[in-house]
Amino acid sequence: MQIKESSELFDVIIVGSGAGGGMATKQLADAGLNVAVVEAGPFFDPADPKTMTQLKQPYDSPRRGAGTTRAFGEWDMSWGDWEVEGEPYTHAEGTEFKWWRARMLGGRTNHWGRISLRFGPKDFKGKTRDGHGDDWPIGYEDVKPYYDKLDKLIGVFGTNEGRENDPDGFFLPPPKPRLHELFYINGAKKSNIPVIPGRLSMLTKRINEDRGVCFYCGQCGRSCQIYADFSAGSCLIFPAQKSGGQVKLFVNSMVREVITNEEGKATGVSYINKEDRKEYMLRGKVVVLAASACSSARILLNSKSKQHPNGLGNSSNLVGKYLHDSTGSSASGVIPGLMNRKTSYNEDGVGGMHVYSPWWGDNSKLNFPRGYHIEVWGGMGQPNYGFGWDPNALNQYFGLKSGGYGDSLRDDVKKYYGSVIGFGGRGEAIAYKDNYCEIDPTTVDQFGIPVLKFNYKHSEYEKNQAKHMQDTFEEIIHNMGGHYLGEKPGKDRDYGLNKPGEIIHEVGTTRMGDDPKTSVTNKFQQLHDADNVFIVDAGVFVSQADKNCTWTIMALSWRASDYIIEQLKAQNI
Amino acid sequence: MDRRKSLQTLILGGAAATSGLVFNSCKTENGESVDQDIVASSEKYFGRTPAELERIEKLNAQELFNGHEMDTIAALSVVILPPKEPHGGPIEAEVPALVEFMGKDVPEMAPILLGGLMWLDHKCNTEFGTEFKSATLEQKKQICDEICWHDTEKPLSEQPLEIQFFYTMRGLTVTGYYTSKVGIADLGYKGNSPNVWDGVPQDILDQHGVAYDPEWIAKCVDQSQRNVIAEWDDEGNLLT
Numbered sequence: 001m002q003i004k005e006s007s008e009l010f011d012v013i014i015v016g017s018g019a020g021g022g023m024a025t026k027q028l029a030d031a032g033l034n035v036a037v038v039e040a041g042p043f044f045d046p047a048d049p050k051t052m053t054q055l056k057q058p059y060d061s062p063r064r065g066a067g068t069t070r071a072f073g074e075w076d077m078s079w080g081d082w083e084v085e086g087e088p089y090t091h092a093e094g095t096e097f098k099w100w101r102a103r104m105l106g107g108r109t110n111h112w113g114r115i116s117l118r119f120g121p122k123d124f125k126g127k128t129r130d131g132h133g134d135d136w137p138i139g140y141e142d143v144k145p146y147y148d149k150l151d152k153l154i155g156v157f158g159t160n161e162g163r164e165n166d167p168d169g170f171f172l173p174p175p176k177p178r179l180h181e182l183f184y185i186n187g188a189k190k191s192n193i194p195v196i197p198g199r200l201s202m203l204t205k206r207i208n209e210d211r212g213v214c215f216y217c218g219q220c221g222r223s224c225q226i227y228a229d230f231s232a233g234s235c236l237i238f239p240a241q242k243s244g245g246q247v248k249l250f251v252n253s254m255v256r257e258v259i260t261n262e263e264g265k266a267t268g269v270s271y272i273n274k275e276d277r278k279e280y281m282l283r284g285k286v287v288v289l290a291a292s293a294c295s296s297a298r299i300l301l302n303s304k305s306k307q308h309p310n311g312l313g314n315s316s317n318l319v320g321k322y323l324h325d326s327t328g329s330s331a332s333g334v335i336p337g338l339m340n341r342k343t344s345y346n347e348d349g350v351g352g353m354h355v356y357s358p359w360w361g362d363n364s365k366l367n368f369p370r371g372y373h374i375e376v377w378g379g380m381g382q383p384n385y386g387f388g389w390d391p392n393a394l395n396q397y398f399g400l401k402s403g404g405y406g407d408s409l410r411d412d413v414k415k416y417y418g419s420v421i422g423f424g425g426r427g428e429a430i431a432y433k434d435n436y437c438e439i440d441p442t443t444v445d446q447f448g449i450p451v452l453k454f455n456y457k458h459s460e461y462e463k464n465q466a467k468h469m470q471d472t473f474e475e476i477i478h479n480m481g482g483h484y485l486g487e488k489p490g491k492d493r494d495y496g497l498n499k500p501g502e503i504i505h506e507v508g509t510t511r512m513g514d515d516p517k518t519s520v521t522n523k524f525q526q527l528h529d530a531d532n533v534f535i536v537d538a539g540v541f542v543s544q545a546d547k548n549c550t551w552t553i554m555a556l557s558w559r560a561s562d563y564i565i566e567q568l569k570a571q572n573i
Numbered sequence: 574m575d576r577r578k579s580l581q582t583l584i585l586g587g588a589a590a591t592s593g594l595v596f597n598s599c600k601t602e603n604g605e606s607v608d609q610d611i612v613a614s615s616e617k618y619f620g621r622t623p624a625e626l627e628r629i630e631k632l633n634a635q636e637l638f639n640g641h642e643m644d645t646i647a648a649l650s651v652v653i654l655p656p657k658e659p660h661g662g663p664i665e666a667e668v669p670a671l672v673e674f675m676g677k678d679v680p681e682m683a684p685i686l687l688g689g690l691m692w693l694d695h696k697c698n699t700e701f702g703t704e705f706k707s708a709t710l711e712q713k714k715q716i717c718d719e720i721c722w723h724d725t726e727k728p729l730s731e732q733p734l735e736i737q738f739f740y741t742m743r744g745l746t747v748t749g750y751y752t753s754k755v756g757i758a759d760l761g762y763k764g765n766s767p768n769v770w771d772g773v774p775q776d777i778l779d780q781h782g783v784a785y786d787p788e789w790i791a792k793c794v795d796q797s798q799r800n801v802i803a804e805w806d807d808e809g810n811l812l813t
């Protein structure tokens with residue numbers, strides 16, 4: 001089969017349309033460049049009523065919202081989850097990693113939690129701080145101007161609190177706390193744990209005429225039809241097209257590899273068109289990979305040539321190494337003070353926490369080197385499949401029997417509605433070279449592309465951190481007068497520590513650095529081994545902070561895009 | 574079809590599909606209007622991908638329970654959660670249809686449901702010489718009383734089938750009711766509709782013995798200014 005080559009020569013080919021790819025599309029197209037965006041999934045627009053799940057009622061579906069076909073529930077706006085049909089991944093024996101892939105325009109930004117935290121000055125200098133991991137080749141001052149511009153372009157609510165490692169920004173005003181959040185604030189205060197307004201990218205106030213203002217349905221995970229939350233399609237790619245940019249979208253197009261020439265420079269990418277299952281080639285002057293940390297590593301490792309026998313950008317042998325995810329451990333409690341609630345009002349709020357706790361501890365006095373933040377959930381949410389399943393299971397915490405039947409079940413459901421508060425600890429793991437993904441030479445996906453094999457184990461630091469999370473949650477639940485639900489996980493269950501990958505913040509596979517022997521890209525996210533290939537997803541992270549990665553992916557993608565424009569102008573690439 | 578053409582069709586198709594919106598303008602309690610065009614829940618679509626729709630059609634074409642079994646499910650569901658004015662019960666909530674669909678959607682549930690229904694009739698015949706659905710309410714309750722308490726200390730899968738069956742049926746009945754139109758009305762859930770959140774009402778704060786910290790509230794959104802475009806000074810202070 002002859003590979004069909006495009007006649008058009010693009011200035012830039014961007015692989016992936018999520019946070020990193022979306023931002024690169026916006027910046028490069030706005031600069032007048034001719035851009036091709038190659039996305040493995042279909043087109044998606046949150047405003048399309050055919051695919052929309054926002055404001056659906058549970059009874060609109062025969063399964064009432066159950067998660068049979070979507071891991072986070074039927075309304076979650078991610079096409080693809082831990083499994084994507086026909087696209088497996090494998091594991092080294094005795095190790096675990098869960099890999100979430102969203103195959104659609106905008107990728108995972110369509111359903112993400114919108115928690116938008118800047119990294120702080122300490123987060124870029126981990127090794128200097130405590131000797132673990134490595135420092136980034138850049139510091140907060142390099143990224144700050146981009147965070148500032150990002151806040152204004154995309155919109156994020158929050159407050160300036162003057163905290164050293166949780167920098168101030170240009171925030172929209174936050175929504176008022178909900179009832180359970182007031183209980184949380186009081187409970188955390190008793191343990192001297194700080195609580196501040198959440199920082200999420202939803203528009204509590206108008207930022208331009210193209211996007212709507214939040215109407216508080218609490219369903220950002222379903223992607224907002226009036227674009228009041230951030231998704232890469234609605235907030236970056238569509239605006240780039242609307243302002244006249246040259247953006248050609250290639251959807252249902254699965255990139256196999258980056259093509260390089262005799263000099264080792266990229267000339268384009270090859271991809272499989274999922275509709276006719278044939279291979280095509282796109283030609284471009286610059287290739288920008290934004291397929292997600294692991295997918296971009298996979299593409300690089302699969303891009304073998306005479307000039308790059310080890311895979312593109314892999315002369316250091318580090319592509320795929322230093323893979324790390326945020327740590328996570330969760331708990332919930334039933335709070336008597338939140339029982340027997342009046343349902344006289346709508347408290348959906350935004351689709352996420354109105355308040356949270358940034359890291360407060362002093363790691364030099366703890367048995368784990370890095371911190372975590374606490375996310376809080378609760379309230380009288382929309383009932384979906386599973387609601388009321390075991391209607392009086394909570395009776396066991398009040399000396400009452402669970403089970404039975406009859407009219408009293410109605411009273412049980414109402415008594416406990418909105419009485420449970422949940423906590424998620426999200427922390428920083430240390431990046432280790434020994435945690436990695438590589439190509440599994442024995443397995444290909446349905447397009448014939450070799451797949452990834454994961455090799456990832458938690459260290460004791462992550463487990464110690466999870467223990468601290470659990471102890472903290474228990475203490476706060478008791479402070480609120482509540483009961484910890486279920487059995488508190490102990491050492492035998494790694495203190496409830498989530499499997500690697502489950503927090504969906506995987507980073508580090510193509511890390512940046514000044515030394516080509518110890519890093520894959522330079523500080524402008526340009527491959528050391530091929531100067532016209534850039535990576536703008538979380539692969540370039542040297543370390544994931546106790547923050548969420550999306551805001552930093554976008555700030556860095558914007559910074560890398562500026563560099564690409566500058567280098568093209570200077571005819572350096 | 575030419576590759577480029579098919580792509581353009583696909584992309585235009587997505588954008589053009591925004592026609593046929595149902596507009597919903599909403600004035601909220603505090604008088605701030607949500608002045609945006611918001612698509613109301615559509616009966617025609619519920620956001621399924623083509624593959625998901627295909628799965629649903631396939632399941633709908635299969636029959637898991639016969640007519641007698643469906644009648645028995647209905648009869649048991651109204652014992653579990655008796656109907657109550659003004660918001661009806663499991664029948665109005667279409668619980669039997671949900672039981673049938675989930676039994677197919679989650680195949681592990683099917684043997685518990687099928688086996689449990691057989692057990693129910695066998696037990697009822699042995700005790701009262703009649704099928705469950707034709708038994709009196711007192712007889713039905715007598716049978717349910719024996720199987721409605723599970724051991725909370727033990728995994729459900731290690732308990733007798735009839736206990737697992739009742740637990741599953743109660744779960745499906747209660748979740749089915751409270752995810753239906755009548756059940757949501759009974760619960761009183763007010764969400765899933767456009768509104769402007771402006772904090773917990775005072776009577777609720779009083780009931781639960783909490784209060785807003787004035788300093789915190791001063792930083793929160795002034796909903797009367799929500800439609801005024803945000804502007805900041807160089808320090809990040811919001812000016813509008």
